[in-house]
Amino acid sequence: xxxxxxxxxxxxxxxxEPSGGRPVKGSGRRFVVQKHDASRLHxxxxxxxxxxLKSWAVPKGLxxxxxxxxxxxxxxxxxxxxxxxxxxxxxxxYGGGTVMIxxxxxxxxLSKTPTKELAEGKLHFILSGTKLSGEWYLVRLRDxxxxxxxxxxxxxxxxxxxxxxxxxxxxxxxxxLAKGDRVWQSHSPNPPDRAIKRKASRAERNPLPxxxxxxxxxxxxxxxxxxxxxxxEIKFDGFRALALRGDSETRLLSRNEKDFGGKFPExxxxxxxxxxxxxxxDGEIVALDEKGRSSFQLLQAFELGQKRPPIFYYAFDLxxxxxxxxxxxxxxxxxxxxxxxxxxxxxxxxxxxxxGSDAPRILDQVRQLGLEGLIGKRVGSHYETGRRSGNWIKLxxxxxxxxxxxxxxxxxxxxxxxxxxxxxxxEGGQLKFAGKxxxxxxxxxxxxxxxxxxxxxxxxxxxxxxxxxxxxRYSHGVTASEMKLCHWVNPKLVCQIRFSEWTRDYxxxxxxxxxxxxxxxxxxxxxxxxA
Numbered sequence: 001x002x003x004x005x006x007x008x009x010x011x012x013x014x015x016x017e018p019s020g021g022r023p024v025k026g027s028g029r030r031f032v033v034q035k036h037d038a039s040r041l042h043x044x045x046x047x048x049x050x051x052x053l054k055s056w057a058v059p060k061g062l063x064x065x066x067x068x069x070x071x072x073x074x075x076x077x078x079x080x081x082x083x084x085x086x087x088x089x090x091x092x093x094y095g096g097g098t099v100m101i102x103x104x105x106x107x108x109x110l111s112k113t114p115t116k117e118l119a120e121g122k123l124h125f126i127l128s129g130t131k132l133s134g135e136w137y138l139v140r141l142r143d144x145x146x147x148x149x150x151x152x153x154x155x156x157x158x159x160x161x162x163x164x165x166x167x168x169x170x171x172x173x174x175x176x177l178a179k180g181d182r183v184w185q186s187h188s189p190n191p192p193d194r195a196i197k198r199k200a201s202r203a204e205r206n207p208l209p210x211x212x213x214x215x216x217x218x219x220x221x222x223x224x225x226x227x228x229x230x231x232x233e234i235k236f237d238g239f240r241a242l243a244l245r246g247d248s249e250t251r252l253l254s255r256n257e258k259d260f261g262g263k264f265p266e267x268x269x270x271x272x273x274x275x276x277x278x279x280x281x282d283g284e285i286v287a288l289d290e291k292g293r294s295s296f297q298l299l300q301a302f303e304l305g306q307k308r309p310p311i312f313y314y315a316f317d318l319x320x321x322x323x324x325x326x327x328x329x330x331x332x333x334x335x336x337x338x339x340x341x342x343x344x345x346x347x348x349x350x351x352x353x354x355x356g357s358d359a360p361r362i363l364d365q366v367r368q369l370g371l372e373g374l375i376g377k378r379v380g381s382h383y384e385t386g387r388r389s390g391n392w393i394k395l396x397x398x399x400x401x402x403x404x405x406x407x408x409x410x411x412x413x414x415x416x417x418x419x420x421x422x423x424x425x426x427e428g429g430q431l432k433f434a435g436k437x438x439x440x441x442x443x444x445x446x447x448x449x450x451x452x453x454x455x456x457x458x459x460x461x462x463x464x465x466x467x468x469x470x471x472x473r474y475s476h477g478v479t480a481s482e483m484k485l486c487h488w489v490n491p492k493l494v495c496q497i498r499f500s501e502w503t504r505d506y507x508x509x510x511x512x513x514x515x516x517x518x519x520x521x522x523x524x525x526x527x528x529x530x531a
Contacts, residue, residue, distance in 0.1 A: 105129030105262030210246030215386035223530035238286035254519035270347025300515035316352035417450035440513030
């Protein structure tokens, strides 16, 4: 876990590699693969574990075919900040040559004690990156530095020649990175094509440690405009995310503390370029359609491997800045500080401004633009970590919320894979049935979901209120005879559903599937009721 060997091999006056300092406390689960053209071309595979990056040099890269084995030579632990390093290392330095961020994302250890498993010489894990997806094993050989990296699970389609020579961070090839006129790290204030010489800012010279995660404040659903003094902002249709900055570290975390950095490297890069000693920013990661509207379905299409849409991070609150906790300040003061911080925002960060206090007028404009709705914030209110106090409200123009998937029906007619999803919400610790969802899918999505369901089967029904005695008015009931034809899954998946209304028997009317969500725990999914 010590970084002494890493530091001993490098002269940080000559190389732009991060010095790292001490191991970072935390339980992040990120990985990075860096293509490294040193004395020999190879791939450096790194896993975030116990405050450092456990690292292996893999001469042939990661294997793609099930059972295929590639040699992996363990090297010294690297600092967490190395996960953002891309550029060139001077030829006279250790590892001199070009370094590309070939892939990065998150990994899931398939054991409760990954540190112990690794120490004992075997680690089984799942990678979820831009290029890599699936199961792999690390198995140590007799020589304690030599390991085998083995493909587990199913075969993976090999990365194309074009993808193999493209950075997931900058899009540059190895040749383009090598031609850069300066060494560059992703957290540099200027990307390589806009590099300029300048003095480091005061904030950069006096950094503070990375702040700890704070659970985001939540908004209550409201069915009408409240009385009192409120300010209103656009309600975005994306992923809520906290951006943390401190020292040379940057984290991008979902509301349930899952890592978003590997999935959205362009946002990570922009946050890392904020001129701050430390900061915690609250905002939403969105994909924009051709009219500039946030679209959750575009985010889902990207998840399924389709063309990457324009990704932006809309920042709407500031919890901490330069060593000062701002949560007890009134919301209007926090937003003023955030606006000043983002006067000239780096990369794809945007400031989410207040639209005023005239909710009926703003709602009418939002409706005309085809947006989701509004978020209202009570003037003078503080930031209440993890709470849904009612000082923040959401005014929706459409009925939409998260549901837990508990099973599916058989396909009918020309439909492949499955017919409809069986979804519900939690109430008093029990999963209650809410209805069937049979629209909102294309063929690729049907196949992807079906393959996911095959990995989490359940022999029993997870809904506590099934079977029903008879079908409901809108044919959402599931009787005992129909249950025999259903397929159940462990309630681990959360999805977003749009619908016209709740029926009197608490079933969804005209539900449409909009996508999966991995940023909310299933147990936190409850039926939203207006305050």
